[in-house]
Amino acid sequence: MGLISLLIALVAEKKLSSPFWQFNNAFSHYMAFTKQLDMHNKVKGTLLPLVLIGAPVAICFIVLKLIDDSLLHLLLSTAILIVCFGCVKTRDVYKQYLHSAFRGETTTCDLHYQQLISDKNLPALGFGQTLIWLNYRYYIAIMLFFVAFGAAGALFYRLLCCLNEQQQLMKQEDDDSLAITSMYEKVLFWVDWLPVRVATFGFVLVGHFSKAFPTWLENVADIDKRPQCVLVDVGKQAEDIMVDESDCTAEPCLLVRLAKRNVLLLLATVAVLTLTGIIY
Secondary structure, three states, rough: OHHHHHHHHHHHHHHOHHHHHHHHHHHHHHHHHHHHHHHHHHOOOOHHHHHHHHHHHHHHHHHHHHOOOHHHHHHHHHHHHHHHHOHHHHHHHHHHHHHHHHHHHHHHHHHHHHHHHOOOOOOOOOOHHHHHHHHHHHHHHHHHHHHHHHHHHHHHHHHHHHHHHHHHHHHOHHHHHHHHHHHHHHHHHHHHHHHHHHHHHHHHHHHHHHHHHHHHHHHHOOOOHHHHHHHHHHHHHOOOOOOOOOOOOHHHHHHHHHHHHHHHHHHHHHHHHHHOOOOO
């Protein structure tokens, strides 16, 4: 069932462009609903994130548990997965970046890159490195959480990421806001710890093994290193980026292809585990 949901969701996510199927749209409606309930004033401090995340995840888990019909369970799980997958805005920025690069508009390329790291509140990584991190966040991690914990797990991870992004962009300086921001960062650090190392091992297998494996070994037991740094370090070694520095499309295209191969590897692994009966 999980494999079928993943296959359908990966295909459908790129075809369904309606706002209905975009997580950011659902998230904005959810936040508007919590505002109507005056949730931010009723629930104070770090308890607020627990309620904002816990309530929809618990509802999702309970509803799916109560469904006895296998087909209905598959359809609902797949629909939730489609909504959780991907980020249309990031994909559009990537396409605009490539179009500008092919036209030789390097200044416009830089503007698209700055827009992306500003929207996602990311450090100044290379454009390709930023893309493989976002591919991990919007595809690989969600796939891993879905396989391990079902649709509720995928919803938990995506909701946690969106709440963290929103909190980072608010940039409030009051004590409650700073405590919530710190909480999101700490939770995401540990939530990403194992999935990032699983994802980077995929880079090792689909990329330059002899170069990437030693880097992966160095990072696998480093419990203090930020997940995105682990992902980027291994990703750079897994792909031979021997390109002309004036070609601003080479690095992003190479690393995006690496990320796509990693998605295919994960699908193949899930298929093998499903056929052998290890997962359902």
